[in-house]
Structure formats: structure tokens, C-alpha cells
Amino acid sequence: MKIKIIMPVFNDWEALKLLISRTDELYKSKGYHISYLAVDDCSSIPYDPADFKEYDLRVLHLISNQGHQRAIAIGLSYFADNRDADIVIVMDSDGEDQPEHIEELLAKAAVSPGKIIFAQRKKRTESFTFRFFYRIYKMLFKLLTGNIITFGNYSLIPAHQVKKLANVSELWNNYPGAILRSRLPYDSVPLDRGLRLAGKSKMNFSALVLHGMSAVSVFLDVTAVRIVMFAGSMIISSILGVFVVLYFKYGLGQATPGWATSVISGLFIVFIQGFFIALFILFMVLSSRRYTSFIPYFGYKKFVDFVE
DSSP states (O other): OOEEEEESSOOOHHHHHHHHHHHHHHGGGGTTTEEEEEESSSSSSOOOOGGGGTEEEEEEESSSOOOOOHHHHHHHHHHHOOOOOSSSEEOOSSSSSSSGGHHHHHHHHHSSTOOOOEEEEEEOOOHHHHHHHHHHHHHHHHHHHHHHOEEEEEEEEHHHHHHHHHGGGGGTTTHHHHHHHHHEEEEEEOOOOOOOOSSOOOOHHHHHHHHHHHHHTTTTTHHHHHHHHHHHHHHHHHHHHHHHHHHHIIIOOOOOOTTTHHHHHHHHHHHHHHHHHHHHHHHHHHHHHOOOOOOOHGGGGEEEEEEE
């Protein structure tokens, strides 16, 4: 069986070497032919081919920094044009996606043929603050999109599904979200996240927020409908509130002087806010439909500087 491992890289050459070495040690004796495609996201630390000459590694150098989600999209699109394996594994290059788990992904794929298999996170190694905000992100994602996301980039893709995935426009923004949106069959297997092999993590609070926004943007239409419904409930509640205040004031005569005016003024502000939120979201969605979606498979080449 031929396996291609696709990894986005930004300056993590030391960790990448340790990861590839560890993976080769684990699987070379088991009959697997593993090759690697590293997508260099315009690293500021140069790549030294001499460090990797003993491995079956190809490096796709990008002409500008695109972020790890788009680097994955470019790597998958490149593979779709140069298919040379039966299975594709997408994983991070820092070692937190443990190579020991590849066998578990393969075992799950064997009983779920044709499906994309994700590593569902059981245990994370980040700080309490990171894990706290990540939990909030998952709750907001479910609230805004109606979907539950319990996995990241670490996954197995049957080679024949890669081209289909590369033609999903949402892949350009967020890899896991794109698979949810594409309706391609998928499954997951619970796995622990490992520790970084070298260097420091570049994921901080700002990066987490940006990653969360990119995932939600995949479901822009669904999110827009939910926000409009929320804004509509604000408008309806404020109108009903005004009738209740008027009933208390003129029907029951129980309102104290100035109370009704203050409450109605507050409800009017709620009404205006709900109206403008709904109007803004409506115009935003209509405006987005004017533009042609970017399909990674047809546009990835302009982001590639050279391959070595």
C-alpha cells in the first residue's frame, strides 16, 4: 500500500525531520511505502535538502504565506494532479499528530471503505486557557452552524476522494469544515493528541479566533439564517414588549410615572438593533453571491513557487 503524508510547514523543519524519521522507523518494516509532501508556507527559515536526503520527501514551496489551512488545500490539489498513492494522510508537521496513530486510522478505513477518517481528539496537551477557549469555540460553532466539530486536520483520505475534495470551494478556508460541507462520507476514531517534537507552537489566542472564524465562514449561509432568526426574535420581542407596557399603563393603570417611557425607549433600541443586524446580514449574503467561488483545484498553481 502506498501512503502519501501531506503536511503544512512553517519554519518547523527540525520537528518535521524528527516526525518523518519516527514515521519511517514505525512503518518501513511493515510493508507500507510512505512518501511525504511538505507544503512550505513561505518559511523564513530556509529548507535544507541535505537534512532530508534519505527520505522520500517532496517540498512544495509557496510564493507567499497562506496559512496552514490553505497550505493543506494546495497540497491536496497538487496531489490530485499528481496522484501517486492509494491513501493520503493529512497531519501537522510538529509531531502533535502522532505517527503511531496512522495504523489506527488505516484500521478504521479498512472497516469503513471510501470514507474520510478523522482523528477525534480525546485528550489535548495545550494550556488550560487554550483548552477553555477551544471548548467555547466548539459550543459557538454548534450554535451558529448546527454542526458538531470534534476533530482537526489529522485525517486519512482515500486517494479517489482527494480530487472531489479539492473541487470544494470551502476547502480554501477550512479543511475540516469543508469536509462537513462537502457531504463526502466520513467517520472518526478517538485518539489522543501528542506533544510537539521541537520548537514552539505558533497557535495563540488570535490564531485560534481566526481559525474559528474560518471554520464558521464555511457555513456562512446557515450562520446568516440563524443570526437573522435571532435578530427577528429581537424585533418581535421588542414589539410584544411595547404592547405589554401599554397594557400595564393604560389597561391596568399600574405603571409609575416615567416608567413606561423608559421601558419603551429601551425596547425601541432593541428593535433598531435587531432590524439593522438583519439588514446587514441580508446585504452581506446577497453581496457574497455576486462573486465566483475560488476552487482550490483550479487555482492552486498560482500560489506555488517551485517544487523540489
